[in-house]
Amino acid sequence: MTKSISCADTGANCSWSTTAETEEDLMKKVSQHAKEEHEGMKVTPELVAKIKSHIKEI
16 A cells, blocks of 8 residues: 655645655655755654654555
């Protein structure tokens, strides 16, 4: 099943969203987006846990 997430799902004021076939691929996209669009935001273990809790299967 395809996985999806958006910044808005986590409470951020950002319209970005993405999908991927695996959680690993989805998290790679999230990490890249955070670094490029949120000016060096560090992807901490706490942030990863928060993001993973908002992943949807579509």
